Amino acid sequence: MTNSRKSAIETVINRETIKPKIESAKVSEYFGSNVFNDAAMRHYLSEDAYMAVKAAMKDSSKISREMADAVAAGMKGWALDKGANSYTHWFQPLTGLTAEKHDMFFTPTIEGKGIEKFGGDALVQQEPDASSFPSGGIRATFEARGYTAWDPGSPAFIMKIGDGKTLCIPTIFISYTGESLDYKAPLLKASHFLEQAALPVIHLFDKDATKVSATLGWEQEYFLVDQALFNQRPDLLFAGRTLLGAAPQKGQQFEDHYFGSIPERVYAYMLDLETECHKLGIPLRTRHNEVAPAQFECAPMFEEVNVAVDHNSLLMDLMERIARRHKLRVLLHEKPFAGVNGSGKHNNWSLSTDTGKNLLSPGKTPKTNLLFLTFFVNVLKAVNEYSDLLRASIASANNDHRLGANEAPPAIISVFIGSYMTDVLNEIEKRVAKGKYDELTNANLKLDIHNKIPDVMLDNTDRNRTSPFAFTGNKFEFRAVGSSANCAQPMTIMNAIMGKQLLSFKTEVDKLIKDGETKEGAIMRVLRKYITESKNVLFEGDGYSEAWEKEAQSRGLNNVKTTPYALDFYKTKKAREVLIDTGIYSERELAARIEILYHTYVLKIDNEANILADIAVNQIIPAGVNYMNTLSANIKGLKESGLPASAVKAQKEILTALAEHVNAIKTEVDKMMVAKEKAHHSKSNDIASKAYCDKVKPLLDGIREHLDKLENLVDDNMWPLPKYREMLFIR
Secondary structure, eight states: OOHHHHHHHHHHHTOOOOOOOOOOSOGGGTTTTTBOOHHHHHHHSOHHHHHHHHHHHHHOOOOOHHHHHHHHHHHHHHHHHTTOOEEEEEBOBTTSSOBOOEEESEEEOTTSOEEEOOOHHHHHEEOOBOTTSOOTTSSOTTOOBEEEEEOTTSOOEEEEETTEEEEEEEEEEEETTSOBOBSHHHHHHHHHHHHHHHHHHHTTTOTTOOOEEEEEEEEEEEEEEEHHHHTTOHHHHHHSSOSOOOOOSSOSTTOOSTTOOOOHHHHHHHHHHHHHHHHTTOOEEEEEEOSSTTEEEEEEOOEEHHHHHHHHHHHHHHHHHHHHHTTEEEEOSSOSSTTSOOOBEEEEEEEEETTSOBTTSOOSSHHHHHHHHHHHHHHHHHHHHHHHHHHHHTOOTTGGGIIIIISSSOSSOOEEOHHHHHHHHHHHHHHHHTTOOHHHHSTTOOOOBSBOGGGOOTTSSOOOTTOSEEEOSSSEEETTOBTTSOTHHHHHHHHHHHHHHHHHHHHHHHHHHHTTOOHHHHHHHHHHHHHHHTGGGBOOSOTTSHHHHHHHHHHTOOOOOSHHHHGGGGGSHHHHHHHTTTSSSOHHHHHHHHHHHHHHHHHHHHHHHHHHHHHIIIIIHHHHHHHHHHHHHHHHHHHHTTOOGGGGHHHHHHHHHHHHHHHHHHHHHHHHHHHHHHHHTOSSHHHHHHHIIIIIHHHHHHHHHHHHHHHTTSOGGGOOSOOHHHHHHOO
16 A cells, blocks of 8 residues: 555544534524624614614615614624624625635724724725636726625624634625626525515415515535545545545445434534534534435525525535544535435525415415415426526536436426325316316315315425425425535526516416406416426426436426536526516626636536546556556566466456556547647637537546556555545545
8 A cells, every 4th residue: 555545544543533612502502692693783783773784684775874884883893892803795706615805903093003993884895806706708807896795684793713703794796897796696686586576476365474585494415534535635635526436345335324323523523513603693403424425414494595595605614614623624526426426405495474474385274375376386387487597507517427417316307296286286277177266265275185285284295305396395495406506596596487487477367357357266277377387397206217308308308417508598588588687687797607607617627637637647557557567577477486377367367457447548548638628729618618528528437437447456555545445434
């Protein structure tokens, strides 16, 4: 075994569990302690300033500069009392990571002393350099100016790094010319659009509701690897996934890791992560082992979608930082290890009103049930109409390794609603077709299915792990989102298509009422029409099966398995109607985002090709040649000793196989580099991304096949890289 690999394994074996820093057994005693939450605002703000912030949070009311000064003063006082001496506008550029530029509260005075200063100007707006962030051509390198603007809807928080503390202010990020350069600004626009579309529909049932919000509960899957092994794998270090690696003798086939006992080091890490999350107001509640060895999951309570997205972005940063404290590294890549399950980030989406209604939860009265059916069926209609946009929203080079590849969910967007709700919709369709509206809107909603809709409780739908979009009782679970993704993009699209659909629904209902139909009758007639029109996207079976691929094709559903082709859906007429005509993106903003996504794909595959070529030529081929030399010397020695040819038969066969794989690796690497260079010089990122997808990426897989076979042939003591068995199973 090579010295570096051997040393890394010994380090892992001798690791001691780092004791977690537990604040208290009662999370309630410190939850939100580092958040400028309602309690902190009441304590540090004047009544007027407090009411101004609350109004901005509720209905996006503009905060005056005078009030901004008052809020800044209170926020500064809170931060200083917490031990923070600096602040930053915390934002989410299109890099997929969070960003921040820190400034000190301290300002020198002319007397040679100093004061702590933080005013409304600094709170509301800052000017970070925008030239080096992805802009899709909106900003040139010499055009550096960009702005971050305070989002009062997401509370400020204090981030502790080592002994330092910084006040973090969630913001949007825009260019000097006003275009959004982040994930948050379009999400806020889409949420507002959805609210404006949903309220008139809600008022058909509930006149008291004044606000509707999309809610999100994400589930974050991830892998943990010891940092000593991680540092010996250049592919993990630079690409986030293993570009080579033979399958271990034991993988996940025994299904013994899922929900099993959490390893001690991992448990300590989880406790530390949860403590830091709780102090920052992230309501984590669930932890468990996932399906693949070394894979885990955490999940919070539901929150308003903007705050939930911020919390997930913050969580991913915390996961990385706290893992290093425990001598671990977090892998958020969607497929870090071949042959075992990859990682997703299931987005559980719903809608709620300020009157306390979850619009996707069946209620106990006829009106509430009809309200539920209205929003439930409109979701189905929206997904049926805009499934291609949902597919585009979760497209990435990383996620391609999950979708339509080795595991669920497939690249075909379909909806699972369960047998009970299927029966309910079929009965509605049948009754309304006969004009029997009264039977569907009376006191008991007599659908003759089991008994009545109010009994549709949380567990009246099964769970279908193969469905990318599933109804799970009081929410829809968008399972196709990748583990490293920013939740904002799929949630922007989900909010946008739902808002667009609700506008159409209200228009159709109003027309029927104007023509003399009763309100309930009009609603039921439109719902029946939508149920019929949405059947194509409903699927209750095995999404893994080849039979489903064939059936989906016959239904006209797209099965786009790779990112460059999925991104083309953003260029369609439907995409423009949903994203540009509604004001969520300007034409320039949408074009820029598409360009960024194509370019990001190019960079990902190009990076992986370079990394694989380096590992293959500089580490694996030399290991193969060294073992070939050892075998050659052995064969020569045995022959010289006078043994018969049969005594060296096995050695010769291994030697021949080694030579074939070494030669094939070098040949395929050279071929890949030529293809990469050709793709790199394509006329546009659109064309380049498809060239990398079709011409370069398959060559990576071909090279890997030879590398993995070589791993199974080369003397274990000569293999330079930590193997799957070590990374996945040594704790």
